[in-house]
Amino acid sequence: MDIEKIRKDFPILGRKIGLNDLVYLDNTATTQKPLQVIDAIKDYYMEHNANVHRGIHTLSEEASEMYDNARKTVAHFINAVYPEEIIFTRGTTESLNTAAFSWGVPNLKKGDKILLTNFEHHSNLIPWQIVAKSTGAELKFIKTDEHGDVDMTEFKSALTPNVKLVCIAHASNVLGTVTDIKEISKMAHAVGALICVDGAQAVPHMPVNVQSLGCDFYAFSGHKMLGPMGIGVLYVKKSLMGQMVPSQFGGGMIKEVSLTDASWAEAPEKFEAGTPDAAGAIGLAAAIEYLSAIGMDKVREHEIKLSKYMVEKLTAIEGIKILGPLDPEKRTGLVSFYSEKVHAHDIASVLNSSGIAVRSGHHCAMPLHKELGLPATVRASYYIYNDFSDIDKLAEGVKKALKMLS
């Protein structure tokens, strides 16, 4: 991978923060956008913009074709069998809400169990809390071991026949742990449960094949993989579409409407009420093309190297503790860490004064932080445009923060 060449595609990376060069290590929150994505969106608005699937005129047909092609690009990228298995949403949060309210509410009942982990992002937790409250189904949680791995023995014993759904992140946005979705889905299916995967921190960082992983629902966001904000994906296995009901209603999702009743269009349109974010979908397709040109296996390889270096550098600093697995092969592109003496926010502030962007807080995983007894952690997350020198700067910045504040 030619990092220098890649960096030239990202105008924002040339920015100064005060007097310092920007070191962007907040990629788990959102990634920067290459010119290829910015240009695709610009081209759509300058040359093709029209509402999709509405008009007979040329612009509408062009826009519709571009939007439909974006769906095919996404389907191909995650190896879905049919483009119709791709529902466009606003992001992972809306995708998981769609799974919860379009599948969970009509299919779950009292006595059923939903199995989750204790490290889920709030977006793969709260929708299921609401589903549990409205259907009478019960939530059950699996804990991770001290390395942040799902305890498979515990998982196996928790998989009783009344478990109807397993909700799990493909990669934890706090611990960084990559979960063994293939094995987990096999075990879930063996007791007749479905699996709903939050792939927000996996799809941007590694090859994902929804068929070989055995996913029933798989959610991810465009903006965490070089695409624009406001577009996301819910993959639903075709055979399950019939069990789902729409959870948003209005234009674009109907077959026939009378004053007192309506019937629905086929999937995926019936789950995409209203005017879609066509420019967002086209931008996401451009991002996928960009990543595919590099190769997702190359992206993964690069990040494993960075993870190894990051873990080494951070664990060498006295007073810094890291979360999650030490093995870089078990990590997605992030490391969360903390100091017992200096608050995460203050470390992040000192880093910012050197131009280094990281995230501090509970990263939308409050229950996990409570369980770890940590009010907040610092998270440094990397991507295709980061290299070892960024990690060196981070390590120096952390040392400076500890020296100043403890």
Place this chain on the structure above:
Amino acid sequence: MDIYKNPARRGELGDANASTSQSNPMCGDDISVQLKIENGVVKDAKFHGSACMVSIVSSEILLDYLVGKTLEEVKSISKEKLLEMLNLNLTTSRIGCATLALGAVQNAVTAYEEK
């Protein structure tokens, strides 16, 4: 920096008659404020909790300021006034840290008056 390392008002107040805690869900900061109120005037104040430097410094300066003030005066302290007293060059995201204690103090006073 001195205030952050040794905040004099950090601790517990044994004879407090008004207290509340306030947390910032964005960052996980959690500040508890205890006040001793007599005849409508704040006689003493302490804070504790898990918080960042900006929250700690702001709690210290705010509590120092409000001892001796009437409840009416305490309720009328604005965020702007507090930020002016702090005189720190804060980014937008840290203003929430700086004003966390103010929310806690004003909630404590309101709860005290409703008792």
